[in-house]
Amino acid sequence: MSMVLRRLLTAIPTLFGVVVVTFLLTRVLPGDPAVFFASNPSMSAADIAAVREHLGLDLPLRDQFLVYLGNLMHGDLGRSVATGQSVAAEFARRLPASAELTVAAFALAVAIALPLGVAAALRPGSPVDHAARLIATLGASLPSFVTGLLLIFAFYVFAGIAPEPAGRLAPFMVEPERVTGFLTLDALLAGERATFAAALRQLALPAAAMALFALAPLTRMTRAAMIATLGADFIRTARAAGLSRRTIIVTYALRNAMVPVATTMGMTFSYMLGANVLIERVFSWPGIGAFAIDSLINLDYAPLQAFMLVMAAVFITVNLATDLVTALIDPRAAR
Amino acid sequence: MNALLSVRGLGVDFETGDGPVHVLENVSLDIAPGEITGIIGESGSGKSVMAFAVMGILDPAARITGGDILFRGESLLAMDPRRRDGWRGREAAIIFQNPRAALNPIRRVGDQIGDVIARHDRPPAHALRGRVEDALRRVGIPDPARRARAWPFELSGGQCQRISIAMALACRPGLLIADEPTTGLDVTTQAAIIALIRALARENGTAVALITHDLALAAATCDRLAIMHAGHVVETAPAPTILAAPRHPYTRALLASAPALAGSINELQPIPGRLPDLRRADLPPCRFAERCPRRIARCDAPGPLGLHEAAPRHLLACRNPP
Numbered sequence A: 001m002s003m004v005l006r007r008l009l010t011a012i013p014t015l016f017g018v019v020v021v022t023f024l025l026t027r028v029l030p031g032d033p034a035v036f037f038a039s040n041p042s043m044s045a046a047d048i049a050a051v052r053e054h055l056g057l058d059l060p061l062r063d064q065f066l067v068y069l070g071n072l073m074h075g076d077l078g079r080s081v082a083t084g085q086s087v088a089a090e091f092a093r094r095l096p097a098s099a100e101l102t103v104a105a106f107a108l109a110v111a112i113a114l115p116l117g118v119a120a121a122l123r124p125g126s127p128v129d130h131a132a133r134l135i136a137t138l139g140a141s142l143p144s145f146v147t148g149l150l151l152i153f154a155f156y157v158f159a160g161i162a163p164e165p166a167g168r169l170a171p172f173m174v175e176p177e178r179v180t181g182f183l184t185l186d187a188l189l190a191g192e193r194a195t196f197a198a199a200l201r202q203l204a205l206p207a208a209a210m211a212l213f214a215l216a217p218l219t220r221m222t223r224a225a226m227i228a229t230l231g232a233d234f235i236r237t238a239r240a241a242g243l244s245r246r247t248i249i250v251t252y253a254l255r256n257a258m259v260p261v262a263t264t265m266g267m268t269f270s271y272m273l274g275a276n277v278l279i280e281r282v283f284s285w286p287g288i289g290a291f292a293i294d295s296l297i298n299l300d301y302a303p304l305q306a307f308m309l310v311m312a313a314v315f316i317t318v319n320l321a322t323d324l325v326t327a328l329i330d331p332r333a334a335r
Numbered sequence B: 001m002n003a004l005l006s007v008r009g010l011g012v013d014f015e016t017g018d019g020p021v022h023v024l025e026n027v028s029l030d031i032a033p034g035e036i037t038g039i040i041g042e043s044g045s046g047k048s049v050m051a052f053a054v055m056g057i058l059d060p061a062a063r064i065t066g067g068d069i070l071f072r073g074e075s076l077l078a079m080d081p082r083r084r085d086g087w088r089g090r091e092a093a094i095i096f097q098n099p100r101a102a103l104n105p106i107r108r109v110g111d112q113i114g115d116v117i118a119r120h121d122r123p124p125a126h127a128l129r130g131r132v133e134d135a136l137r138r139v140g141i142p143d144p145a146r147r148a149r150a151w152p153f154e155l156s157g158g159q160c161q162r163i164s165i166a167m168a169l170a171c172r173p174g175l176l177i178a179d180e181p182t183t184g185l186d187v188t189t190q191a192a193i194i195a196l197i198r199a200l201a202r203e204n205g206t207a208v209a210l211i212t213h214d215l216a217l218a219a220a221t222c223d224r225l226a227i228m229h230a231g232h233v234v235e236t237a238p239a240p241t242i243l244a245a246p247r248h249p250y251t252r253a254l255l256a257s258a259p260a261l262a263g264s265i266n267e268l269q270p271i272p273g274r275l276p277d278l279r280r281a282d283l284p285p286c287r288f289a290e291r292c293p294r295r296i297a298r299c300d301a302p303g304p305l306g307l308h309e310a311a312p313r314h315l316l317a318c319r320n321p322p
Helices: A002-028 A033-037 A045-055 A061-073 A087-122 A127-141 A144-158 A183-189 A193-230 A233-240 A245-275 A277-282 A288-297 A301-329 B047-055 B081-087 B109-120 B125-138 B157-169 B187-204 B215-221 B239-244 B249-256
Strands: B005-016 B019-031 B036-040 B062-071 B092-095 B175-179 B207-212 B224-229 B232-238 B308-311 B314-316
Touching (some): A002 A061, A002 A301, A033 A045, A087 A127, A087 A193, A087 A245, A087 A277, A087 A288, A087 A301, A127 A193, A144 A193, A144 A277, A183 A193, A193 A245, A193 A277, A233 A245, A245 B109, A277 A288, A288 A301, B005 B047, B019 B036, B019 B047, B019 B062, B019 B232, B036 B047, B036 B215, B047 B062, B047 B092, B047 B175, B092 B157, B109 B157, B125 B157, B157 B187, B187 B207, B207 B215, B224 B239, B224 B249, B232 B239, B239 B249
Parallel strands (some): B036 B207
Antiparallel strands (some): B005 B019, B005 B062, B224 B232, B232 B314, B308 B314
16 A cells, blocks of 8 residues: 555656656647648738737747646646647547547457467467467557558458448447446446447457557567466476466466566556557547647647646556556565 | 385486487386485486476476386376376475475465365365464474465575475375475575474375485485486495495495595595486496496496396396496
8 A cells, every 4th residue: 555655656756757848849849839820821920929929839938838837737738729629628538438449459459368378388389379479470560550451441341240430439329428438338337238239349340450469569478478487496396286287377377477467468558548549540539649649730739748648647557557466466576 | 025106117318409318218216115215316317307207297308218107006107197187296296406496486385285285185175274284383384374374485495495395295195205305405404304304204104205416415314225327226225235335336436425424535536527428329338337447348238237136125237346
């Protein structure tokens, strides 16, 4: 418990550092947002100056930072110039979309990678091992938007069993009452089976494309950690004691192997949440990745800074969760 | 003789990139119930490989090329694998060197002992804790109820070896193999561990195979000694006979090179040469021949070299014994 508190306290300076760096990074981006938004040939220099003043960009950098910091303290992430919406509201809408996609893809990847890695480790050089290597290599070498497009072609265009890749729910369907922000969960909570099925069908292809990308690190790490653990002295002791194969593989080998695997899972998860920009694009998924790219192109500072801040917070949270899980598995890490 | 364990003409090869290594050849050894047998040899003489072959935990690269291993008259090599799993830990157990690495680092020691008891004896769940504490008490662990909840990293090397012994003896097997159980422990702990193994074996009538390169330790602990060299058993006899009247030239050389057994430091004699390369296809019938002062033409005559009875209960593999 004290460990959690200590870790949360140490996260504060990290987050402050992220705030400073993201602020500076957005300011050194080439281009002038005022000119960009005033991109109308009829606008005069005075009009552009007015826009600049309205955006607060005429202030010295230090004052801009202080204003930004003051707003952050009040939970105000600023306003998107492109959409005119409050960034906080935009994120509240989009983050669950990205999170649902990432969690689904991650769960799918773990459900495949762990058994596959274990099976490959138990029989190195066997067909299972080669299959695991092939899948991992494909996942690592095919960009996820390519797999996304291939999946769309195969299941929507060709086989016709997948729905149109247009967002989280077909346009004519009514979203369930919002509780978690995860459409599948909310539909279940509202007892709307049809909506749940529809949301799940929309989710399937993008989640599969992302999962394939996450399979590579997870499978390889599971296999390597299992092989290392299976060669350890205490596994020999367990075999010599006549323990059942199941006990040896699950209780003795897999639990030990889970220590490095949990770390890899944490890293993969944080990476997936931020790196699914292209998947969101391909499937018109209204997530934060697509939003961040739009903001970057539009020199829309506020959502860009908010995106980086949110990602940093996610990384810190996932790292903390990883350490907690590791401490649960390995008593030596808990000290 | 009614042996508990009878290794008969056992051969083991290891497959490597440069061809097979003939690790054990025509190895025979009998261990009687309740007897403590010392298996002595240099590193690489095949002591541990023989132990692993008995327990059925050889490396996948190992191949048994011949012979058989009988336990209470039944072939272990022909035994159904599922029964063999139940046999391990229940009828025969092994403890290893480097006791800390031999324990699961992320499982409480009491749970590890409990796993073995639960697997073989299947006591009712409420009785398991008591059985674990009994096992800990027998190996001299104070406050067993509390110690059962310890992690291996919280214990000393000697305590870890006591836990290993508790695990091995939890189901009161007839045979305990102790593979260099004191390597890596400090000297006072070594003596305590050996004394503990000896006392528990005597108390329960457990036969012990004590594998060591320490001839003086074995001579002081064991009833019988078996001397191994380069994958052969070259001589077995009661411990006093080996010490007083060794017959094999290698046994004699070994005695002359043991500091605790030689009279003074000036009498210490190193053994010339070293173990032959076991990958060679042209290994002589007697693998000590190339280091042996008594080598004669007959030693190199083709044909297997087996143990023969030099005297009652004294077996020897030498064609030109002194």
